[in-house]
Amino acid sequence: MDTVLIVDDEPLIRWSVAESLEAAGFGVIEAGTAHEALAHVDRRVDDISVAVLDLKLPDSNDLGLLRRIRQVSPRCQIILMTAHGTPEILDEAREAGAFSAISKPFDMTRIVGLVRDAQAVA
Secondary structure, X not given: OOEEEEEOOOHHXXXXXXXXXXXXXXXXXXXXXXXXXXXXXXXXXXXXXXXXXXXXXXXXXXXXXXXXXXXXXXXXXXXXXXXXXXXXHHHHXXXXXXXXXXXXXXXXXXXXXXXXXXXXXX
16 A cells, blocks of 8 residues: 555646655556546555545535545545635544545645655554
């Protein structure tokens, strides 16, 4: 388990996060939808140690994807990222099993640090 799954429907955000994580030495796979993310998790359940998820996706706009990944891969640490985060949704994400939550926009060094911390406990 050493791969990071990045899930965001905005290609530029996926690319930016992937580039930063790859430069820090992480293996990365990307998904633009919840369906695509779940397909990766189902195929590589033992490889994905951290998932970085956008809250709002074309086929998911709640914490359903987070909950589903936690069911399929309980050891996978999940970092939720959102531009629409209220304190309540961020608290709900943590209660649903998120390792952490981060509001967009964020500094890339912050996301690298969060992924490093999450992978350390995965």
